[in-house]
Amino acid sequence: MNGYSVEQVRTLEQRAMSALPDGVLMQRAAAGLTAILAAELVRRRGGVYGARVLIMVGPGNNGGDALYAGARLARRGASVTALRCVGTPHAAGLAALQAAGGVVTELADPGRPASTSWTVDLAVDGIFGIGGRPGLPDPVAELAVSLQASGVPVVAVDLPSGVECDTGAVPAASFHAVRTVTFGAMKICHLVEPARSRCGELDLVDIGLDLSGGQPTLTAAEESMLASSWPFPDERSNKYTRGVVGIDTGSDAYPGAGILSTHGAVYAGAGMVRFLGPAAAAQVIRAELPNVVFAPGRVQARLFGSGWGERPDGARVIAEALESELPSVVDADGLRYLPPRLPPSWLLTPHAGELARLLDGDRAEVEADPIGAVRAGADLTGATVLLKGATQLVARPGTSEVQVAIPGPAWTGQAGSGDVLAGVCATLLAAGKRADAAAVLGASLQAVTAASVPGPLPPHELARHFARVLGALESRAPDRCGRKDLWTH
Numbered sequence: 001m002n003g004y005s006v007e008q009v010r011t012l013e014q015r016a017m018s019a020l021p022d023g024v025l026m027q028r029a030a031a032g033l034t035a036i037l038a039a040e041l042v043r044r045r046g047g048v049y050g051a052r053v054l055i056m057v058g059p060g061n062n063g064g065d066a067l068y069a070g071a072r073l074a075r076r077g078a079s080v081t082a083l084r085c086v087g088t089p090h091a092a093g094l095a096a097l098q099a100a101g102g103v104v105t106e107l108a109d110p111g112r113p114a115s116t117s118w119t120v121d122l123a124v125d126g127i128f129g130i131g132g133r134p135g136l137p138d139p140v141a142e143l144a145v146s147l148q149a150s151g152v153p154v155v156a157v158d159l160p161s162g163v164e165c166d167t168g169a170v171p172a173a174s175f176h177a178v179r180t181v182t183f184g185a186m187k188i189c190h191l192v193e194p195a196r197s198r199c200g201e202l203d204l205v206d207i208g209l210d211l212s213g214g215q216p217t218l219t220a221a222e223e224s225m226l227a228s229s230w231p232f233p234d235e236r237s238n239k240y241t242r243g244v245v246g247i248d249t250g251s252d253a254y255p256g257a258g259i260l261s262t263h264g265a266v267y268a269g270a271g272m273v274r275f276l277g278p279a280a281a282a283q284v285i286r287a288e289l290p291n292v293v294f295a296p297g298r299v300q301a302r303l304f305g306s307g308w309g310e311r312p313d314g315a316r317v318i319a320e321a322l323e324s325e326l327p328s329v330v331d332a333d334g335l336r337y338l339p340p341r342l343p344p345s346w347l348l349t350p351h352a353g354e355l356a357r358l359l360d361g362d363r364a365e366v367e368a369d370p371i372g373a374v375r376a377g378a379d380l381t382g383a384t385v386l387l388k389g390a391t392q393l394v395a396r397p398g399t400s401e402v403q404v405a406i407p408g409p410a411w412t413g414q415a416g417s418g419d420v421l422a423g424v425c426a427t428l429l430a431a432g433k434r435a436d437a438a439a440v441l442g443a444s445l446q447a448v449t450a451a452s453v454p455g456p457l458p459p460h461e462l463a464r465h466f467a468r469v470l471g472a473l474e475s476r477a478p479d480r481c482g483r484k485d486l487w488t489h
């Protein structure tokens with residue numbers, strides 16, 4: 001499952017259209033949309049015949065898709081009303097709807113019933129598609145609110161109008177769909193919050209776009225990838241092949257971060273964990289996790305920064321680690337002590353505020369364009385960057401590819417989740433995973449585990465469920481001799 005930008009989708013559509021008679025792609029889109037709308041009507045009220053369907057139409061081809069689908073539903077006995085919301089609707093689509101018995105009304109029509117009286121079974125958002133700018137004209141924003149208030153389910157055509165297709169940002173009003181039916185390829189807004197949540201369930205209709213050969217803007221992780229790429233131990237494994245993690249996290253002020261990151265590393269399956277942080281954290285870890293070692297020694301990856309607070313020797317600690325040429329994770333307060341340039345084998349794990357600080361910008365800028373921000377973070381530092389939050393994005397320096405981890409339930413957003421995640425990522429680095437793989441696999445494991453338990457659970461308790469989820473994934477992993485690792489060195 002990959003995400004494409006508007007420019008990429010337009011290029012793919014042009015290529016497909018040049019080999020087809022006019023209008024074929026739109027008819028394919030409308031046919032797929034109709035099937036999904038019909039199934040939704042069957043599920044909600046038992047059939048299409050007699051259903052009341054509102055088709056909300058804007059000025060572009062998105063409205064064309066919706067109008068043709070409305071015509072097809074009208075021919076199956078639905079009572080279809082097209083509501084002209086913005087501009088002049090797609091002429092041929094409108095004519096098709098009217099020829100099939102659909103009626104047309106204007107959002108601005110004073111004779112139209114008051115918006116509070118919506119009594120339709122389904123509303124179809126065909127106002128803006130990939131040509132849409134974020135936000136909605138005021139009367140349309142009011143329409144979106146009144147439909148939501150009256151509990152009318154909205155199915156969005158291609159994307160919910162109002163969201164920003166290429167970033168996933170929702171800076172102003174938008175529709176909230178129960179389903180979104182998209183065509184040919186997924187777009188960024190289908191994969192990145194907050195737009196992703198406005199889409200509801202997603203359906204991808206095949207309209208014959210050829211996606212081979214092109215690099216998508218976003219590559220989305222899936223459970224099958226987690227199963228095939230997780231470094232499960234085998235009969236040749238020992239603690240060193242599985243990886244030894246050196247952890248220097250927490251402080252006297254924030255000992256919990258040291259405890260949490262150590263839980264993350266241990267329960268993600270580290271061969272061994274050396275905890276080299278403050279005594280206050282070590283005392284608790286010693287009692288809870290007797291397998292953790294407290295003496296310095298050989299490690300294959302390091303973790304710094306979570307819960308450091310002010311750390312006068314922070315820059316020196318990180319600079320020394322850099323000399324060893326081992327991969328490291330730098331989290332939270334450690335991000336304040338970075339040298340100007342790091343290698344791509346290092347993984348930085350900022351949340352939006354921390355990434356903004358790294359980029360010398362503000363949080364709102366990161367939230368307005370998280371993909372651009374995570375790429376900028378990687379290019380600025382030279383390290384691989386995992387931008388944490390509701391959507392977790394990973395960028396490798398010097399490449400345009402951005403990966404998105406499997407999303408988890410919102411309750412995972414709690415103090416300490418990031419500390420545990422940093423520990424998981426460090427375990428994966430120690431096991432030899434490339435930094436981007438470690439980030440995507442770690443964030444996805446935490447999300448999949450959270451989705452598998454009746455949450456909320458505190459982050460260290462959630463970590464105790466990793467083993468069950470990893471066990472289930474391992475049973476689905478393909479034969480490891482034949483498996484293709486997606487993140488090779």
Ligand SMILES: NC(=O)C1=CN([C@@H]2O[C@H](COP(=O)(O)OP(=O)(O)OC[C@H]3O[C@@H](n4cnc5c(N)ncnc54)[C@H](OP(=O)(O)O)[C@@H]3O)[C@@H](O)[C@H]2O)[C@@H](O)CC1
Pocket residue numbers: 013014017025026027029058059060061062063065086087127128129130131132133134135136137157158183207
């Ligand atoms: N191409 C193909 O082969 C296929 C395309 N398909 C379908 O076409 C859709 C793309 O169609 P599209 O390019 O016509 O753009 P669409 O989003 O319908 O409308 C743009 C119009 O809206 C206006 N407008 C935008 N934002 C606004 C705002 N906030 N407030 C007010 N006005 C605003 C904008 O105005 P302007 O920017 O020009 O001022 C322009 O007039 C795509 O999503 C898919 O559904 C499928 O059939 C498959 C085949």
Ligand SMILES: Nc1ncnc2c1ncn2[C@@H]1O[C@H](COP(=O)(O)OP(=O)(O)O)[C@@H](O)[C@H]1O
Pocket residue numbers: 332350351388389390391407408409410411412413414415416417418419420421446
């Ligand atoms: N809305 C959300 N939905 C799902 N997971 C979230 C959400 N917000 C945050 N998270 C998760 O919570 C973690 C928070 O990390 P962070 O802010 O660094 O917390 P802390 O530093 O307190 O440990 C993220 O890595 C992510 O896994």
Ligand SMILES: [K+]
Pocket residue numbers: 062125126127128129156157158159160161
């Ligand atoms: K739409």
